[in-house]
Amino acid sequence: MFGGGAFIISSKLGCGKSKTDSPVHSSGSSSGNLGKGKMAGKSTKNSLFPATNSPQRLGNSFGGSPKAQNKVAxxxxxxxxxxxxxxxxxxxxxxxxxxxxxxxxAELLQHNTPDDAWIALRGKVYNISPYLEYHPGGVDELMRGAGVDGTQLFDEIHKWVNAESMLEKCYVGKLEAESPISKGGMDRKGSNKASSLGPNGTVSIATLKPPDPETPTYDWFQSSKVVTVAIYTRWKKVLPEHVTIDKNSKNLRVTVLIEKHLFKVHLELEEDVGTDYTVKTHAESGKVEIILPKYEPEKQWTSLGKPLRGDMSYVKAMQAETVYRECTVKSVSVVSHDVVLLAITPPEGCRLPVPLGHHVQIKHNCSGMELARSYTVVLPSLEPERQDPDVETGRVIYLMIKIYSNGAVTPYIGTLNAGDTLSVGGSVGTFQLSQLSGVSHLVLLAAGTGFTPMIRLIYHTVVCAPEDSTLLVHLVFYNKKMCDILWREQLDVLAKQYDRFRVTYVLSAEDETVWDGLTGHICATHVQQYVPHQDNGVLKENQNSQTKQKCSVGKVNPLVCACGPPVFTAAAIELLKAHGLTSSHIHAFSG
Known part of the structure; x- marks a missing residue:
């Protein structure tokens, strides 16, 4: 193992700035712009990203894995x-x-040029030509959906965006449903497969949608005091955090995340029940039990109730309709000069747990247009004694949010006080705890508020791990200045307490007179220094690493997680792949 403590390299090892390449910026300023920082050390063109032909320059927000959204000027x-x-x-x-x-x-298909571009989203057709130059991802990315049904592509990247509100003034009409065409027939590179297209350019539903896994089922039984709803998911990794419940009077909606699908139970109960219900999961069978206390004990129900819209539905999570709830701000605390920590409680009767690494959406009406932004759910602290027991039961969620003065949603968030309400959508994400199975090194590359998904990862793998755990956890934290480092004191304390945990700070714009640590931006040197490498197909420890991790050669199995501004995350992925890691060793958090 390596020793504890906040790892700060006084030699200022960094990635130099070349005359022909620009460095990757680590985090945004308070206005959302990326700052310029001093780079130290030698550099080569191969170590600087984004490279000329890399995906983050060319744009690849609708394809590739892991996904990283890209913005253009x-x-x-x-x-x-x-x-x-x-x-x-x-x-x-x-x-x-x-x-x-x-x-x-057939008519939609004719409108596929920048001067005359239509797109279909959820059965509605919009003229997107006026919007092309306003699209943050660039004209080419939006044109991928021109002339066809772009719903599936839209959901892959922008599921939380209210397109109906954004494109309301561009509405052309309804898409006739008898001959659907969809980008579901598009391959990973964005080209339509000829084999999936019909004679008129239409796509067969059978070729678009592979058979779904067997739909889960549910049953119920009762005792004198409780009614139990039993859901048979058949997924042996189901946890209580995968179960969301909304109860309003007799209306009960239970949503279970099953791998990449959502199963819904939606009923008008025969009789009312209390809100102090209990959720139990059984990993050995995949069964979920919702135990509902009867308002009238001893009264026998003749049925569970009437099915409502969406009952027994089983859809891909990315295609499911986002359900928003009016939540209440419990507290607001200051984290740094431009970051706040919000504690938010769902409405009474609602259980809103969020799996580790997943995010929720906050919706806000901006000048008549509904906008939504994603924020990763965090913890109130990294200290065990400051944890909130209501987090585990989904009765409160914590969000760490940077306030951008020129943002569309965060200026509104910055005005919130305890007692205010806001609209919060259910969780979205792809990270699963099973990804940590067998991992020897967990390397976390975070820039700015890209630190947020790392908070629960650190707490889970360091603080909550068994005493005999050998998992080595290293956070490499990129910021502009010292004042931007979130929870630095807590991270330093954690690094002193646990030999398995290390934190390295990298600053891009701090004054040399007050900072003698690592400077610069993410680059190949950092990846080579902190991430185990692959040699002839075998993952090995870095022999010259200053972290000196103690793992047997050939048994190293790293997982590297990255999160930050889109250009940072995209650069991290490219650097890691160039380092020899495959996608199974990389997870990019993106909203």
Missing amino acids: LKPGRSLMDWIRLGRSGVDLTGVGGKTLNVTT
């Missing part, structure tokens, strides 16, 4: 607020004089 006057103002100006953005049309797939 927009022209002046093309911000989100500019788009909102254009929509309110009275200019016809439909391209059809404001008429409402019934659009066939």
